[in-house]
Amino acid sequence: xxxxxxxxxxxxxxxxxxxxxxxxxxxxxxxxxxxxxxxxxxxxxxxxxxxxxxxxxxxxxxxxxxxxxxxxxxxxxxxxxxxxxxxxxxxxxxxxxxxxxxxxxxxxxxxxxxxxxxxxxxxxxxxxxxxxxxxxxxxxxxxxxxxxxxxxxxxxxxxxxxxxxxxxxxxxxxxxxxxxxxxxxxxxxxxxxxxxxxxxxxxxxxxxxxxxxxxxxxxxxxxxxxxxxxxxxxxxxxxxxxxxxxxxxxxxxxxxxxxxxxxxxxxxxxxxxxxxxxxxxxxxxxxxxxxxxxxxxxxxxxxxxxxxxxxxxxxxxxxxxxxxxxxxxxxxxxxxx
Amino acid sequence: xxxxxxxxxxxxxxxxxxxxxxxxxxxxxxxxxxxxxxxxxxxxxxxxxxxxxxxxxxxxxxxxxxxxxxxxxxxxxxxxxxxxxxxxxxxxxxxxxxxxxxxxxxxxxxxxxxxxxxxxxxxxxxxxxxxxxxxxxxxxxxxxxxxxxxxxxxxxxxxxxxxxxxxxxxxxxxxxxxxxxxxxxxxxxxxxxxxxxxxxxxxxxxxxxxxxxxxxxxxxxxxxxxxxxxxxxxxxxxxxxxxxxxxxxxxxxxxxxxxxxxxxxxxxxxxxxxxxxxxxxxxxxxxxxxxxxxxxxxxxxxxxxxxxxxxxxxxxxxxxxxxxxxxxxxxxxxxxx
Numbered sequence: 001x002x003x004x005x006x007x008x009x010x011x012x013x014x015x016x017x018x019x020x021x022x023x024x025x026x027x028x029x030x031x032x033x034x035x036x037x038x039x040x041x042x043x044x045x046x047x048x049x050x051x052x053x054x055x056x057x058x059x060x061x062x063x064x065x066x067x068x069x070x071x072x073x074x075x076x077x078x079x080x081x082x083x084x085x086x087x088x089x090x091x092x093x094x095x096x097x098x099x100x101x102x103x104x105x106x107x108x109x110x111x112x113x114x115x116x117x118x119x120x121x122x123x124x125x126x127x128x129x130x131x132x133x134x135x136x137x138x139x140x141x142x143x144x145x146x147x148x149x150x151x152x153x154x155x156x157x158x159x160x161x162x163x164x165x166x167x168x169x170x171x172x173x174x175x176x177x178x179x180x181x182x183x184x185x186x187x188x189x190x191x192x193x194x195x196x197x198x199x200x201x202x203x204x205x206x207x208x209x210x211x212x213x214x215x216x217x218x219x220x221x222x223x224x225x226x227x228x229x230x231x232x233x234x235x236x237x238x239x240x241x242x243x244x245x246x247x248x249x250x251x252x253x254x255x256x257x258x259x260x261x262x263x264x265x266x267x268x269x270x271x272x273x274x275x276x277x278x279x280x281x282x283x284x285x286x287x288x289x290x291x292x293x294x295x296x297x298x299x300x301x302x303x304x305x306x307x308x309x310x311x312x313x314x315x316x317x318x319x320x321x322x323x324x325x326x327x328x329x330x331x332x333x334x335x336x337x
Numbered sequence: 338x339x340x341x342x343x344x345x346x347x348x349x350x351x352x353x354x355x356x357x358x359x360x361x362x363x364x365x366x367x368x369x370x371x372x373x374x375x376x377x378x379x380x381x382x383x384x385x386x387x388x389x390x391x392x393x394x395x396x397x398x399x400x401x402x403x404x405x406x407x408x409x410x411x412x413x414x415x416x417x418x419x420x421x422x423x424x425x426x427x428x429x430x431x432x433x434x435x436x437x438x439x440x441x442x443x444x445x446x447x448x449x450x451x452x453x454x455x456x457x458x459x460x461x462x463x464x465x466x467x468x469x470x471x472x473x474x475x476x477x478x479x480x481x482x483x484x485x486x487x488x489x490x491x492x493x494x495x496x497x498x499x500x501x502x503x504x505x506x507x508x509x510x511x512x513x514x515x516x517x518x519x520x521x522x523x524x525x526x527x528x529x530x531x532x533x534x535x536x537x538x539x540x541x542x543x544x545x546x547x548x549x550x551x552x553x554x555x556x557x558x559x560x561x562x563x564x565x566x567x568x569x570x571x572x573x574x575x576x577x578x579x580x581x582x583x584x585x586x587x588x589x590x591x592x593x594x595x596x597x598x599x600x601x602x603x604x605x606x607x608x609x610x611x612x613x614x615x616x617x618x619x620x621x622x623x624x625x626x627x628x629x630x631x632x633x634x635x636x637x638x639x640x641x642x643x644x645x646x647x648x649x650x651x652x653x654x655x656x657x658x659x660x661x662x663x664x665x666x667x668x669x670x671x672x673x674x
Contacts, residue, residue, distance in 0.1 A: 014589040042583055052625060064367045066519060067519055067520060069520065069521040070521075072521075102517075102519065103517070104521065106654060130575075132578045132579070132582060133578070142517075145523070145524040145525075146524045146525050155419065168418055177567060179479055179482060179562065179563050179564070179566035180439075180440075180479075180568060182403060182439065183404060183406065184406040184407070184409075184441070186482070187483045187563045187565075188482075188483050190563075203462065205592075208566040208644075209566075209567070209570050210566065210568060210569065210570030210571035210572075210573070211570040211573045211574030211577070212574065212575060212580040213571055213574060213575075214571065214574035214575040214577065215574055215577075215578060221568075224524075225516065226515075226516050226523075226524045226527075226564070227518070227563070227564055227567055229516035229546075229569060230514060230515075230516060230546070230560075230564055231547060231567060231571050232547065233546050233547030234546040234547035234548065234551065234568050234569070234571065234572070235547070235575060236547070236548045237547060237548030237549065237550060237551035237552055238467075238469075238550075238551045238572060238575055238576075238607070239575075240551070240552075240580075241470070241551040241552060242469070242550070242576075242579060242603065242606075242607070244608070245469060245582075245603075246599075246603075249599055249602070250599075251592075253591055254590055254591070254593065258590065262583075262586055262587075265586070266579065266582075266583075269579075270575065270579070271387040271583070273447075283632075284508055313541075
């Protein structure tokens with residue numbers, strides 16, 4: 001299996017991306033195709049032991065830079081590294097592609113080259129972002145802002161499939177994130193979406209509030225990408241600040257090694273980038289995984305693991321089957337279907 | 338000074354409200370007027386030592402119940418306990434009023450009876466909700482959903498005044514919460530609001546992301562009430578779950594008392610209800626403080642302290658002066674003006 005990676009995306013590209021690609025190639029036993037300027041990539045690769053690894057370079061001089069509008073920039077940069085990586089999937093030369101950033105660029109390339117699955121208006125980003133609530137996923141985490149009610153319903157269907165097929169939860173509960181559980185709460189879109197879910201036949205349990213997320217009150221928590229992004233990043237920031245405070249507080253009470261273990265566990269549980277590694281873009285007609293823009297080598301490597309697994313279980317094919325089943329109103333097949 | 342309290346609002350009414358009122362009356366040396374059914378209140382009051390305290394009852398049989406639409410319900414229940422408490426402020430019989438819930442009811446009563454300050458479309462809820470970022474406030478935390486850009490700008494002005502006058506920050510920075518800092522990020526409303534702030538003459542520093550909040554990157558973080566509510570409650574939930582995990586993790590490593598201290602500090606830093614006690618409704622033409630719906634006696638008591646301070650520094654009068662100054666484009670007077 002070959003996995004294509006945009007070597008030029010994210011805050012720490014290309015250094016950490018390439019370091020992570022090497023680590024991931026070894027750890028998961030997959031071939032890697034790095035898309036980006038050949039000389040730059042080669043210079044980075046020379047820093048590591050790549051003996052016995054299947055790592056190729058797909059040269060391109062173009063890549064997205066921070067600050068430019070991704071979708072707009074891609075119209076000019078037809079050979080931007082994220083486009084090249086994604087095209088390898090389209091052409092069947094790679095089983096999956098990984099993009100680290102900017103998010104909009106990963107989405108735009110996937111949309112332009114692969115498109116969405118039938119019946120889905122747009123692809124979504126989601127996943128388990130909180131280690132303390134391992135059976136809870138949140139969708140959307142940033143890909144879709146200003147989502148319409150029917151798009152939020154799509155998120156619910158995708159989340160249900162993911163929770164069952166990827167996480168092995170037989171009959172996942174789906175809830176809508178709101179600013180209260182009482183009637184009349186929610187914003188305009190959320191209230192309309194509530195009515196759609198009620199009619200959907202999904203295992204919909206109603207509204208959950210912000211505090212319910214960490215408590216794992218639902219398996220699939222649905223929200224607009226703006227809200228999901230803010231919450232996921234807030235989670236990371238709070239985890240980080242809490243860990244810093246805890247480190248100082250515990251300093252005088254236990255050994256440095258003991259403190260270090262606790263801090264590492266806390267960060268792992270609260271930093272989505274660490275917990276997730278990277279998530280597949282659900283709803284795209286091919287396996288495209290998006291890693292956090294601040295990903296370092298460790299997260300890039302684990303995203304390679306995620307991409308490999310998505311290919312192995314045929315996540316995309318399963319999405320298609322299940323979406324068709326839900327949408328046609330047929331009884332949803334069991335978790336082993 | 339007399340402070341009126343709706344004895345029937347919130348998840349733990351009337352028991353915890355009345356217990357907190359007694360504690361607050363003693364701690365802050367203020368008179369209390371409890372609005373609600375006299376017999377019920379009297380029965381609760383009998384449980385405590387109230388000797389030397391100035392506690393009155395303003396009888397009413399009506400109060401809001403969970404599940405009804407607050408603004409709608411208040412049209413029928415003209416003597417709901419929150420209306421009675423707020424009316425005491427309007428009539429000059431109380432210097433401030435406290436409502437514990439539902440939020441919509443506290444807002445609706447304030448709006449109907451006191452109205453907003455000139456130039457403000459709606460009142461807002463905000464405050465320091467994170468102990469780890471004591472110089473950062475977020476607005477709106479739940480009162481206003483589907484806010485328009487001009488309303489979000491209002492939140493910025495109110496937050497600036499609050500940060501200067503209440504928190505003593507000379508030239509507070511104001512930032513807009515978004516799903517990224519790059520151009521093109523934000524949802525439709527946030528992008529429009531960005532342009533408004535740029536023109537406002539306020540000390541506007543641009544977008545901040547979710548992770549910047551805990552790091553205290555801006556003094557005043559502006560967001561729609563739906564987002565603010567979800568984030569504040571998420572913060573509480575994550576703090577709670579982290580504290581539970583930490584308690585177990587530290588169990589074998591230190592004494593129960595030492596662990597208890599750390600847990601208490603962590604909860605205090607991450608639970609908005611604990612950290613805040615309760616916040617004033619900014620922009621209302623009178624001092625109305627809203628406590629978290631899940632408030633117990635401790636939070637009710639500290640909200641009494643908050644209300645007392647708001648009266649003492651003439652927060653409402655200062656809001657009026659400062660808003661007029663900002664809006665007329667005159668140089669904003671210094672923090673001691």
